[in-house]
Amino acid sequence: MTDNKQADEDVLRRAAIDRSARLPVLFFFTSAAVWLAISVVLGFIQSVKLYAPGFLDAPWLFFLNYGRSNPAFMGALVYGWAIQAGIGVAIWLMARLCRAEVKNPLTLVVAGHFWNLGVLIGVLGIFAGYGTSMEWLAFPRAVWPILLVAYSLMVVWLITMFQRREPGEVYISVWYILGASFWFPWVYITANVFIHILPGAAVAKAATNAWFMSSMIFLVLAPLGLASAYYFIPKILGRPVYSSQLAKIGFWGLAILGGWTGVQKFMGGPLPAWMPAVSGVAVILLLVPILAIAINHHMTIKGNHSLIETSPTMRFTAAGALAFTVFCILSALSAFFSLGQFTQISQTTMAFQLLAVYGFFSLTIFGAIYFIVPRLVGCEWPSGSRIRLHFWFSTYGIVSLVVLHFVGGIWQAAAYSQFDAPLENAVSAGRPYAIGASIAWASIMVSNVMFLYHLSLMVLRLGRRNENPTLLGHQHPAA
Amino acid sequence: MMSENNENRDYEHKPSVREHASARREKQDPEAGFEPLSLWFFSICAFVLMIGGGYLGAKSAGFDFGSTQVSGYKAGTPPNFTPAGPVLSERDKYLKSGEAVYKTVCNGCHQFNGRGQGQIPPLVDSEWVINGTERMAQIVLNGIRGPITVNGTSYGAQEMPAQKGALSDQRIAQVITYVRERFGGITDAVVTKEMIADARNRHGDRVAQYTAGELAAEDAMLSGEQPAWMNPEADAAEGETSADGKNSGDVKDPAVNDKAPESKETK
Structure with missing residues (x-):
């Protein structure tokens, strides 16, 4: 009887949290989905432009040439869709896992508006010819402070939420979300300072750019995606994650090694040889945390594969987790010159x-x-x-x-x-x-x-x- | 649970059932389990760490900021490698250098096609280019002003500044050789830097520019030996082309002839 009552209270609690998160989370999801649609259309156009420059070549469509549609598509995909949708998921997960209702949703919505404004200015700026030609940093220079301030607002919100959590064990997903909160500003400020504000030699800019892209993947996108996978796989199966030890190895391994990666792309290039070497060894050693994460997910799912058949969440999450493992293995293999010489340029x-x-x-x-x-x-x-x-x-x-x-x-x-x-x-x-x-x-x-x-x-x-x-x-x- | 068929009736009669349906049906929030780590995991980790250490040792080149290559790297020449680009003869190199001087110094007034513009006389087929080198060296060294007749037309509103301060003997020799070959079709002799050094000794002290009447005689040539690479065989071979191409302007650069009428029209 008390169990039932407890369960009922839990249900009402969850429903109340969901209700409180409705406005900001839906805002981030819908605007992210719009950017995704824009970016995939641009992605299609730039892929055709690569071999058929005459495609959609009217004078008033000057902004669709490959040199502009490619960075615009990447900018819209990474900043418009990926980070924004990731933040939406992070807000909801944070509220659920801290078991606290969302307060000050307007902070998030305002931050979200600024974020979207930044991405919009960025994409239009690239179309108008003001792109910086740096991969994943192609938005005009004026944009990055807007994005940084908007993200910082969201980080402040996430940390405030963490402060209000119900006492008890902090779940794995929360580690990753907090990680992504701090790592994005670090990576983003560093890259912009050394590329836009205090630019060094051209090769140093290229190395910074390669480091930035890789760090964005390992320290921002990966934590947000893994936070989601660590929550939804056990949630849908209704069983605990296989091993908390593996989860710790996975988290700290990624945290320590993720920020060293990227420069291996330039092995054999005009950089001090140790720079690509250190990045190369970082992506190889990343196989350890990746293996820990993969084993953890696999052992959690083991014996319950039927849910991948029926549950949309489970199917997408499992496919995404598999893609992450494949990505990391390919990255590690490309750190060796025998494959890397073919994958760098x-x-x-x-x-x-x-x-x-x-x-x-x-x-x-x-x-x-x-x-x-x-x-x-x-x-x-x-x-x-x-x-x-x-x-x-x-x-x-x-x-x-x-x-x-x-x-x-x-x-x-x-x-x-x-x-x-x-x-x-x-x-x-x-x-x-x-x-x-x-x-x-x-x-x-x-x-x-x-x-x-x-x-x-x-x-x-x-x-x-x-x-x-x-x-x-x-x-x-x-x- | 599986009551798809009466879902609407449930909704009509008991809205509360549907309201929290999603929150109600979901399973407990996840937590971390405590399964032990397997030995296999540690073995694989050790293997990866070993590979990583070997990789770093082999590729880091001792963490030396000055070294962009892995230790032990030797740049080799690929098989069947031939250096790209045409191999130039000494004379061609001399003319290339002359062309470079022409492009930086002379181009602005006399034009790349050597036809001049307005009051600036042409170099193409000009008697001042084809004939004596002595007076040509004088003009380049000290400049010239006042009326001058070139190819039967009188020029003179513009003056040419002295170049002796700006150009070395070598450069002057190269550019004169280049102009004589390209616009005068003269291929059998070059002007050397020794010749120009001699001319500079004799005329270098002059302060004002020359006027046409003050210049040396039409047939006065600078004296000096031809360089070793102007061997007699090359002279014989190129004598023919010079005979054919003497009055056709430029044999090396056909574009000049194509562009010439165009530049007249734009004038």
């Missing part, structure tokens, strides 16, 4: 970035969104088959994109290294793969424009009025 760069940002991070966050949104809006996802399509179009898209860019990049780099052959050979070697990549992009584009539509239906409360969740199996025919 070719299309493979795109394969790595997309595997991390889309394959790992976005899929994991999709999983979280499919879980969280029904709790915020009080209705269920309208269509299971649409979620299924989103999953398959996304995974087929990203897998073929990564394979094509990776293999195509190896051919391309092999042609580059033929010193006595014309440079044109390298372009034509990569060309068929670039064409294939456009088809994969089309699939990703379709799936995410559909996702935006699906999410809009939910935000407008046009979902199914039902007490059962929308699942992927055939138990619940699409309503």
Whole structure:
């Protein structure tokens, strides 16, 4: 009897927390999904522009040339979609795991508005020709303080929430969220200072840029994505995470090693040899925490694979976690010159970035969104088959994109290294793969424009009025 | 649980059931378990650490800021390697240097095609270029002003400044050789820096620019030996082209002839 009462109280508590988180979390999810839709359309365009510059080539479409659509797409994907959606998930997880209702949601919404304003100015600035040509830092110089201030506001909010937590064990996801809170400002300020404010030699800028991209993946996107995976995998299975020791090894390993990575991209380049060497050893040693995380997730799921069949959250999260492991193994292998010489200056760069940002991070966050949104809006996802399509179009898209860019990049780099052959050979070697990549992009584009539509239906409360969740199996025919 | 068919009735009659349905059906919040670590995990970690240590030792080049290469690296020449680019003869190099001087110093007035502009006389087929080198060296060293007749046309509103302070003997020799070859079609002799040094000794003290009447005679040549690389065989071979190409302006750079009419129109 008391158990039932306790359970009822828990339910009401959870429902109250969800209600309090509704405004900021939905704000971040919807604006992120809009940026995602914009970015995948730009991603498709830039992938076609790579081999067919005449595509969409009207005088008034001057801003769509490859040199602008490519950084604009990456900026919109990383800052518009990835970080913003990650923050949305982090807010909800933080509220749930601290078992405290969201206070001052307006702080978050204001910070979110500034963030979106920054991304908008950034993308329009790139279109207008004011991009900085630094990868992942292509927004015009004036933008980064806006983004930094907006993010800092969210960090202050997250820490205040942490202060208000209910006493007890701090769960793994909270470690990762707090980690990402502090690491993003550190990485972002450092990179901008050494690239925009106190620029050193050109090679130092390039090294800083490579370090920044890698650190963004390992210290910002990875913690946010792993926080989500560590919450939703055991949550949906209803069992504890396999081992807290492995979780600690995974967390501290990532925290210690993540910030050393990136410069291995320039091995053999005009930098002191120890710089790429240290980054190279960092990505190799990262295999230890990655292995710990992978074992932890695998052992937690073990014996319950059927849930991957039915639960959208579980399926997306498991696919994302797998992509993270693959990304880390490929990164470690590329630290060796025998593979690295083919992956440093070719299309493979795109394969790595997309595997991390889309394959790992976005899929994991999709999983979280499919879980969280029904709790915020009080209705269920309208269509299971649409979620299924989103999953398959996304995974087929990203897998073929990564394979094509990776293999195509190896051919391309092999042609580059033929010193006595014309440079044109390298372009034509990569060309068929670039064409294939456009088809994969089309699939990703379709799936995410559909996702935006699906999410809009939910935000407008046009979902199914039902007490059962929308699942992927055939138990619940699409309503 | 699986009451899909009466879901709407539930909603109608008991809204509270649906209201917290998602919060109600979900499982407990996760916590961390306490399974022990397996020995396999530690073995794999040890293996990875070993590889990492070996990697760092092999590639860090002793953490030396000055070394951009891994220790033991030797730059080699790839098989079948031939240095890229054409191999220039000594004479071609001499002319290339002359062209570089022409482009920095003479280009602005006489134009790259050597046809001059307005009151600046042309160099192409000019008797002042084709004939004696003595007076040409005088003009370059000290400059010239006042009326001058070139190819039957009179010029003179513009004056040419002295170049003796700006250019070394070597540079003057190279640019004169270049102008004579390119605009005069003269390929059988070059002007050496010794010749210019001699001319500078004789004329270098002059303060004012020359006027046309003050210059040396039309056929006075600078005296001096031709360099060793101007061997007789090369002379014989190129004598023919000079005979053919003497009055056609430029044989080396056909673009000059194509561009010439255009530049006249724009004037």
